[in-house]
């Protein structure tokens with residue numbers, strides 16, 4: 001590909017040529033690319049809202065090659081952007097624009113090293129795609145429960161680095177709860193061999209948890225020991241129409257009182273989100289004959305005989321109808337119907353992209369305050385931006401809501417987009433008032449770095465900076481992200 005003048009400006013190379021040559025020698029011809037066409041997808045984000053450039057994407061084959069590359073970068077002070085599946089939503093995995101950094105991609109490090117069914121663990125390399133790990137666990141008659149809409153492309157190293165949440169947190173916890181050990185290349189190129197499969201280990205600080213959720217700012221995760229669980233033999237999935245978020249929480253409370261931890265997923269969906277999906281995503285139909293203001297997608301699973309949980313779910317829904325917390329419901333009759341219900345939920349982010357500008361929030365509050373949050377945020381935004389179309393959906397069972405006000409109908413989007421900072425301030429002030437978090441599961445990256453600085457105490461920020469300085473004093477690991 002021949003670069004013209006315009007391309008040359010957008011493809012800067014500010015990394016010393018000698019450094020690039022040393023990296024090439026360390027990883028061999030299969031271990032890097034300098035082809036602009038191959039580099040380009042690594043430099044833009046899933047939502048196409050973050051762009052940058054690097055002169056080289058390095059694709060090491062194993063931990064020793066990662067360590068060799070990081071050591072070269074440490075010596076030459078060349079900044080590194082770690083990258084997995086590049087599905088992150090906060091700009092953490094994108095380089096800056098100046099061409100001063102390199103990307104290290106884990107895409108070639110995708111082996112399952114070991115599955116230990118007695119210990120209920122699997123040891124995997126960072127570049128394994130999440131969906132492939134779910135299959136590997138299932139083939140061993142076990143469950144790896146981490147599940148999110150990007151699971152066909154995101155990688156476990158990225159999941160751990162963002163402490164991903166997803167749909168099963170209610171029962172199994174987020175990525176942080178699913179890891180027992182890590183192998184990490186530190187910013188100076190040394191390898192920390194922490195691949196322990198222990199559920200009890202009180203030998204000092206829990207170092208692995210430092211790297212979980214660090215978004216690549218403290219080191220490169222190269223492998224992990226993950227927890228496995230018994231595979232459910234029985235799953236029931238229902239889409240339940242409810243009058244509002246308060247009724248949804250009453251339903252959750254009743255369901256967990258009745259069947260406890262068998263409630264594995266509990267997702268809130270506002271009708272407007274379903275309308276967007278029906279309008280923009282092919283092969284989706286409305287599962288209920290009438291439209292209702294709010295819905296819950298509930299999944300219940302256990303180890304019993306097929307259909308052993310169906311009667312319990314029906315009883316919970318019947319009780320809900322009597323208490324007027326439930327307006328209508330459909331219980332999937334088979335796996336295909338269950339998948340169709342999940343498709344509605346998982347298509348919401350894509351469907352909303354077709355509706356013009358929206359300001360995305362990934363917030364959490366204590367469960368007891370989630371209805372209050374939605375009510376107060378809707379009122380405040382409607383007062384400030386008449387006609388705004390607020391869309392709330394997400395993991396209400398974890399107190400986590402994706403709250404995405406969209407531009408009013410007929411608006412050209414530019415004016416609404418310019419209100420980005422002001423809208424964030426309204427939503428995040430309210431979240432802080434309700435003792436919540438401005439980033440429940442997506443992380444800070446670049447998108448919320450300044451917001452975190454605005455809302456976190458100086459003590460908390462100092463602690464974070466101290467950790468960063470201790471591990472990466474030359475600031476070569478994903479600079480400009482998180483802290």
Ligand SMILES: Cc1cc2nc3c(=O)[nH]c(=O)nc-3n(C[C@H](O)[C@H](O)[C@H](O)COP(=O)(O)OP(=O)(O)OC[C@H]3O[C@@H](n4cnc5c(N)ncnc54)[C@H](O)[C@@H]3O)c2cc1C
Nearest residue numbers: 084085086087088092155157158159161164165166216221
């Ligand atoms: C449609 C869609 C739905 C989503 N749903 C959810 C959801 O329900 N819950 C949720 O939590 N997230 C969700 N996400 C966000 C995203 O999928 C997750 O953040 C995912 O965990 C990122 O994994 P990745 O491999 O794509 O990481 P990347 O995007 O490649 O990287 C993310 C961050 O981790 C760092 N990183 C990546 N690999 C490593 C490594 N090996 N060592 C050190 N640092 C590393 C990067 O530098 C970057 O800062 C969704 C995204 C999309 C597009």
